[in-house]
Amino acid sequence: MARPPLVTFALxxxALxxxALxxxxxVSAASPARPPSPATAPAASAAAPLVxxxxxxxxxxxxxxxxxxxxxxxxxxxxxCLGLVDxxxxxxxxxxxRESALDAARWYLYAPxxxxxxxxxxxxxxxxSETDPLPLDILAMAREAEDTGDFRAALxxxxxxxxxxxxxxxxxxxxxxxxxxxxxxxxxxxxPTPQGESYGSAIAARVEQQRTVSRGAHADLVLKxxxxxxxxxxxxxxxxxxxxxxLGCGRSQDAIRTLLVFRAATRDSTSRRRADRAITGIAAGDxxxxxxxxxKEGRQFDRAE
Numbered sequence: 064m065a066r067p068p069l070v071t072f073a074l075x076x077x078a079l080x081x082x083a084l085x086x087x088x089x090v091s092a093a094s095p096a097r098p099p100s101p102a103t104a105p106a107a108s109a110a111a112p113l114v115x116x117x118x119x120x121x122x123x124x125x126x127x128x129x130x131x132x133x134x135x136x137x138x139x140x141x142x143x144c145l146g147l148v149d150x151x152x153x154x155x156x157x158x159x160x161r162e163s164a165l166d167a168a169r170w171y172l173y174a175p176x177x178x179x180x181x182x183x184x185x186x187x188x189x190x191x192s193e194t195d196p197l198p199l200d201i202l203a204m205a206r207e208a209e210d211t212g213d214f215r216a217a218l219x220x221x222x223x224x225x226x227x228x229x230x231x232x233x234x235x236x237x238x239x240x241x242x243x244x245x246x247x248x249x250x251x252x253x254x255p256t257p258q259g260e261s262y263g264s265a266i267a268a269r270v271e272q273q274r275t276v277s278r279g280a281h282a283d284l285v286l287k288x289x290x291x292x293x294x295x296x297x298x299x300x301x302x303x304x305x306x307x308x309x310l311g312c313g314r315s316q317d318a319i320r321t322l323l324v325f326r327a328a329t330r331d332s333t334s335r336r337r338a339d340r341a342i343t344g345i346a347a348g349d350x351x352x353x354x355x356x357x358x359k360e361g362r363q364f365d366r367a368e
Contacts, residue, residue, distance in 0.1 A: 113142055113173050113182040117316040122239070123168035123232035125200060126159045127190030136164035136186050145346040146173040147323075148360055160188045166239040172316050175346045194232055202233065205243065214250040221247060222296040238320055241292070245328035250298040254330075257291075257298040265291035265301050272308060272358055281311030299329040300361060306341065307357035310350050318353075331362065 126132075136156030141147045148169050153161045164186040171184065192252045201224045208217035217247060227236045248254065268287040275281055288305035302325035309318035319342055326338035337360055344353040 112184060113180065115171040115173050115184065116146065117172040119170045119238050119320075120235040121186050121188050122202070122235050123188055123190050124159055124163055125196060125233050127157075127188060128191075128192075128194055128196070128232065130159070130189050132157065132159060133187070133189045133191050134160050136160050137183055138164055139181065139183050140166040140168060140171070141181050142173045142176065143178055144176060145342060146175045147293065147319075147342075148173075149179075154183065163188060163236075167236055168221040169242075170236070170238040170320060172319060175366065190232070192232065197231055197233060200233075201227065209243070210245065214247045217249070218244060218247040218296060222293060225296070226293050238324075241324045242327065244296045247313050248328060249330070251297070254297045257295045259294070261291045261294040262298075265295075265298075265304070269304050272304060275308075275311065278312040281308040281315050284308040285312065285314075299325060299331075299334065301339070302328060303334070303361055304359055307354050308356070310345070310354035312332055315345055315350050318350075332361070337361075 073208070088129045127134075134157045137154040139152050139154050139220070141150040151169050152166055153165060156164060167186060168184060173182075201220060205217050205220035205224060208220055221240055224234055225237060225240045225244065228234050228240060234240075264287050268284045271280075272284055275284065285305060285308045288301045288308065291301040293303070298312055302321050306318040306321040306325065309315070309321060322338045322342050322345075326335050326342075329335055329338070337357075341353045341357055343354075344350075
């Protein structure tokens with residue numbers, strides 16, 4: 064049976080819809096109503112499905128690999144004014160493939176549009192390749208920790224999965240893992256203090272970011288910020304810094320996804336509003352201005368001043 068989707072990202076996307084409707088770019092998000100539930104999604108019309116600007120890979124469940132299963136999953140999505148998926152439900156597809164398909168489709172990005180719209184997309188998940196099973200089912204371990212309420216253990220296991228993402232067909236979707244990390248760390252009573260080599264490297268990279276203008280230099284900084292995300296997953300600030308450098312090297316779609324994680328992970332209301340302004344600005348085509356804003360604003364930068 065598929066696990067229920069995480070609530071955090073549906074609420075993030077819904078808040079951003081309210082932002083887009085309330086004002087133009089760079090305004091704070093209002094407290095919106097929840098989107099229509101998948102159960103009340105309108106039936107597909109004859110109109111051609113919307114084409115995503117950017118997709119993410121779906122994990123191949125171990126059950127699909129064991130069964131040599133290749134199949135299509137049709138997913139019904141609601142796309143917000145900003146081009147974000149704020150609701151998703153499966154229309155058809157093998158039960159063993161559905162959760163992975165939903166976890167991927169929720170991170171699809173579409174062109175901004177005048178009003179929210181429902182669309183369908185089809186994901187093909189191929190488990191026919193010859194692949195050795197992982198010695199430990201790390202995703203199952205993380206979900207079991209979540210189900211038992213041990214969110215500190217879940218956080219550590221999800222971080223381990225992020226470090227191994229891409230090494231096996233069952234771990235291909237880094238954004239779903241980051242979403243689980245944000246959800247788990249929000250359930251902890253307090254965050255550990257960031258420290259160690261990854262902390263020092265990220266702080267140094269943040270300082271360097273203030274004077275960096277070349278795409279190549281920003282690409283190098285992205286690697287340092289993402290190292291901090293893997294090794295200090297409870298620390299929210301590197302997501303903002305990463306988004307600024309992703310914009311600096313032309314990766315605006317990954318910047319939007321990173322800002323969604325930042326908004327979900329942070330406990331600071333000012334940071335959430337900053338993420339809202341940034342995502343709305345990118346959708347409006349103001350990536351350069353957004354990048355400069357993200358470089359100049361933030362808790363660590365303010366403390367350094």
